[in-house]
Amino acid sequence: MSGDAARLALPLARLSTGASEATTLYRELRKPLLRYLVCLGLSSDEAQDVVQDAFLILHRHLASGGSQENIRGWLFRVAHNQARNRQNRYDRHFSAGSDAEMDAVSHEATPERAVLEKEKFQQLGKAIRLLTASERECLLLRASGLRYREIGEVLGIATSTVNDTVDRAIKKLAEKCNV
Amino acid sequence: MCDFSGKLIAWLDHELPAEEAADVERHLVICAECRSGVEAYKRVSGEFDAYCDAAMASNARRGALRWAAVASAAGAVAALVALFMAIPRTRVEPPESHAQQTTVATSPAIVAAEVPDSVRPTIRRVHRRQAMAPVQIQDANAPPAQNQNAYLPPDGPMIRIAIPADEMFPPGAVPEGMHFVADLTIAADGSAERLRLRPRLAGFERRTTLP
Numbered sequence: 001m002s003g004d005a006a007r008l009a010l011p012l013a014r015l016s017t018g019a020s021e022a023t024t025l026y027r028e029l030r031k032p033l034l035r036y037l038v039c040l041g042l043s044s045d046e047a048q049d050v051v052q053d054a055f056l057i058l059h060r061h062l063a064s065g066g067s068q069e070n071i072r073g074w075l076f077r078v079a080h081n082q083a084r085n086r087q088n089r090y091d092r093h094f095s096a097g098s099d100a101e102m103d104a105v106s107h108e109a110t111p112e113r114a115v116l117e118k119e120k121f122q123q124l125g126k127a128i129r130l131l132t133a134s135e136r137e138c139l140l141l142r143a144s145g146l147r148y149r150e151i152g153e154v155l156g157i158a159t160s161t162v163n164d165t166v167d168r169a170i171k172k173l174a175e176k177c178n179v
Numbered sequence: 180m181c182d183f184s185g186k187l188i189a190w191l192d193h194e195l196p197a198e199e200a201a202d203v204e205r206h207l208v209i210c211a212e213c214r215s216g217v218e219a220y221k222r223v224s225g226e227f228d229a230y231c232d233a234a235m236a237s238n239a240r241r242g243a244l245r246w247a248a249v250a251s252a253a254g255a256v257a258a259l260v261a262l263f264m265a266i267p268r269t270r271v272e273p274p275e276s277h278a279q280q281t282t283v284a285t286s287p288a289i290v291a292a293e294v295p296d297s298v299r300p301t302i303r304r305v306h307r308r309q310a311m312a313p314v315q316i317q318d319a320n321a322p323p324a325q326n327q328n329a330y331l332p333p334d335g336p337m338i339r340i341a342i343p344a345d346e347m348f349p350p351g352a353v354p355e356g357m358h359f360v361a362d363l364t365i366a367a368d369g370s371a372e373r374l375r376l377r378p379r380l381a382g383f384e385r386r387t388t389l390p
Contacts, residue, residue, distance in 0.1 A: 035235045044238045056378055124230055143228045148194050167188045174223045 025071055026055055032144045033079050039140050040083050050086075054079040073150035076141060080154050120177070127176035135169035138162055181210055187217050191224070 030051060037047035057078050062068065128136065134155065141151040148162040155162070183206045189195050190203040207214055 035231055038235050038238045039231045059378060120226070121230060121233065124226055128227070128230065139227055140231065142192065143224070143231055148189075148192070163189055163194065166192070167185060170188050170220050170223055173227065174219045177223060177226070 025058070025075070029072060029075055030055075033075065036076065036140055036144050037079060037083055040080075040137070042083055042086065046086060050079050050082045053082055070150065070153070073146060073153045076144065076146060076150070077154040080137075123177050124173065127173050130176070131169055131172060135165055135172070138165045139169050139173075142166055181213050181216075183210065183213050184216060187213060188220050191217060191220055 033051045033054065034044075034047050037050055038044060042050065054075055058071065058075060061074075128139075131139070134157075137155055138151055141154055142148075146154070148166070149159050151162045151166075152159045157165075183203060186195060186199065186203050190200055193200075195203065207217065
């Protein structure tokens with residue numbers, strides 16, 4: 001029986017490696033990951049599922065002594081791929097109509113200002129939906145604070161391509177929104 | 180169109196090498212067109228960010244509304260269950276001792292070795308043929324484990340133990356509300372054949388229905 005106990009103890013000990021890094025990352029990155037996934041078109045339930053899965057995979061990755069370099073980009077990549085696997089729902093938010101514009105108006109705004117803000121968001125939403133999927137993804141990851149190199153790793157494209165895509169996408173939005 | 184216009188956004192994002200960045204900065208001093216371009220790109224970036232926040236917020240609100248409905252439905256189910264439980268039944272309960280259960284959970288690695296016989300009956304072996312919910316030994320403080328999902332017992336007896344993560348890791352090392360469910364298979368000679376640890380986050384469980 002004591003032999004069994006030793007065999008059971010091993011995996012538990014191994015799991016504790018890197019657990020504290022995972023906790024810090026969880027606090028820091030849960031929100032940005034959720035936001036990214038929701039903006040990609042996942043429902044908030046799906047996004048939570050994906051984020052949970054991503055952190056479990058990270059936990060296993062760290063526990064098995066996986067590389068600790070650029071965990072942020074790694075997590076976004078895992079989450080992105082998981083979201084891709086749910087392709088049937090993917091892209092729904094930006095391609096189908098969104099009511100984000102309706103809720104975007106801050107409460108302190110005066111009525112005139114509120115109308116203006118709402119119009120601005122509707123215009124922006126329309127412009128965003130006209131972007132290509134890759135342009136949207138680049139902008140979303142950029143808004144999540146990722147460097148171009150990290151964005152390239154998440155999407156599996158070259159850093160220079162990210163540079164060009166972000167440049168093109170921002171200019172399209174600026175043009176359509178007349179700013 | 181100015182030659183520098185293709186570098187302005189990369190410059191804003193601090194993605195240019197130092198030398199090129201310095202070039203852009205020198206250029207911005209003398210080029211009004213590029214200065215206004217930078218302003219516009221900055222504004223659009225900020226608005227894109229705000230748009231994402233708004234999308235996230237409106238999504239969360241919809242989620243909250245749906246959860247309110249689920250919660251009230253759950254309340255009704257709980258009431259029904261309570262009613263059902265109130266009907267007296269003759270049933271032999273396994274000995275309940277919270278203190279002993281906690282001891283078991285505190286040292287999951289030595290469950291097999293050190294559990295006194297008096298605690299044993301709470302670890303029941305479940306045979307597939309009995310087709311009943313797996314037994315869980317759990318700290319009362321730990322969130323309920325999700326046991327109704329798709330896990331089917333392997334061939335042979337199965338014991339399931341839910342272990343609060345606090346018992347395995349130093350305090351604060353694991354995200355709050357996280358615990359583990361261990362599925363282990365015991366061979367005919369009583370040795371542990373297979374151990375599968377599955378982390379769980381409370382209030383964050385996978386839904387049992389797949390899309």
